[in-house]
Amino acid sequence: MICFASFPATSDASGSYGTTRHHPDVEDDVRMDLDEDDFEEGVQRLTVPGESITSSHAFMRGHGTYVDDEEVIASVAGTVERVNKLITVRAVRSRYNPEVGDLVVGRITEVQPRRWKVDANSRQDAVLMLSSVNLPGGVQRRKLESDELQMRTFFEEGDLLVAEVQAFFADGAMSLHTRSLRYGKLRNGQLVTVPPILIRRLKSHFVSLPCGVDLILGLNGYIWVSKHVKQSDQEGEEGFDAEAVYSNKNDEIDDATRAAIARVSNIIKVLASHFVPLTDAVLLEAYEWAVDQENSVKDLLADETGENLVASIGLGIRP
Template structure:
């Protein structure tokens, strides 16, 4: 037979079990709150178990928990604060999409009236046939003949830049490439970095003075390619289907190839040192590497890469 016995209330519990007493701030142990420590715009790194601030002055957000009236980081990442809400954005995590984001992806499967796209998210994105431009730039309803020609637009392995349009019921994001700046990618190289290093900018299409174009996908996929003139990109005489959906790269001279390799290695170095990518920083890094009079491959040496990061730290 099971019997239950009551335990005497502890002193700490008895203090709170009696009548309500007015709150006295002097009873609490004051915790020094460093405002500058939290206002770092995502540049301050923290580690799991590190105490961030007092739970009485701030609210905990994602990546944190409360213990002994302190907000403590539960993951390794960057500290972000919005008013009184403190969150920690994990360093290594999948891309969390939002409507309007610019992403770079790879076609993984061709299905009826849709393509599956790897966008570095928790599940593959979907590009519907109704969300792409047709040859001639004609805006009309897609027919069965268009569905039979889907592989003429995109096939497995093709890279593309698109925009997040909406989300399906299962959480998968729906993409579209209706803008003439979106579509298949050619004449370049893909670099993968943690999505946390790509900040939301006014424009994610960057043209560097060295004749190289960058597309900073918010999902961590970065495309470095040969510069395309404004007139060629926008299309002076309507929609050029052969150029947009072509699988053949243009002839790229040796100087442009070297510049693409140099920019690609710079992005890898900055990502390995956990430095957020901006157009100004990339231009300064490129100028610094040119002054060193070394090849693009020499940048990957440990001494030169550390010197590059040190130089950029002083400039910033």
């Protein structure tokens, strides 16, 4: 016979685990009292685990926080964000947390029956179904067995693409689609990776700079920097050129455009290294400053030049 005996908890154990323990570097009387002025546009506040943010009577706790002794306390290191009375903390380093409608840049990792696996910098690979892409002959036509046999003529391993989050599967993986003519395979540029927290949600994540460079700011932290391409005025079947959309061959790029792409890429790297949130206005201001300084593309990566660039913009994270 098997007998189970319960052992009473000791007073030491109950005393050590019965109360919330804060980070030793955080004083008990330190509180980041928040008001309207603490959430000015372009200004973010950095917090650490165990730091008291505000009173739980005035605000509601969100992700990255918990309530202890009637105070909202940060549970992760990150930036404090407020939506009305809801306080959340976005972790400084974390995987991308997708939402329906997000614009993402990804890389094809595997071709499977009637679907592609896509690396979108999330906790698991995304899925792009064959039924969710534009195919020759019209976007509304039924996908046939012949289309499944030719899947690698559309996307193959290593291809980069821009897509939109359409839905989520039962296991949490996101389902993508490229039905818009603005989505699809990416060419004529280079990929820059930044922390996803630095990408602000904008009205449009397709940015065109006056230097002849286009940007696609993926909310998953992948940014595509490429030469400017004029968008076709036609939509639908008449404006769909399958050979051009799914081509793996880059166009001819002149030296001036190559230098502009490299300059913009280095600017993004510098801003990301100083944890500056990236928006179309910030990137345009940074590019204009770099042109005025007449620095070479390589000089932008120097520590002193990077610090001067960030100082000229005046944005960043405040503790």
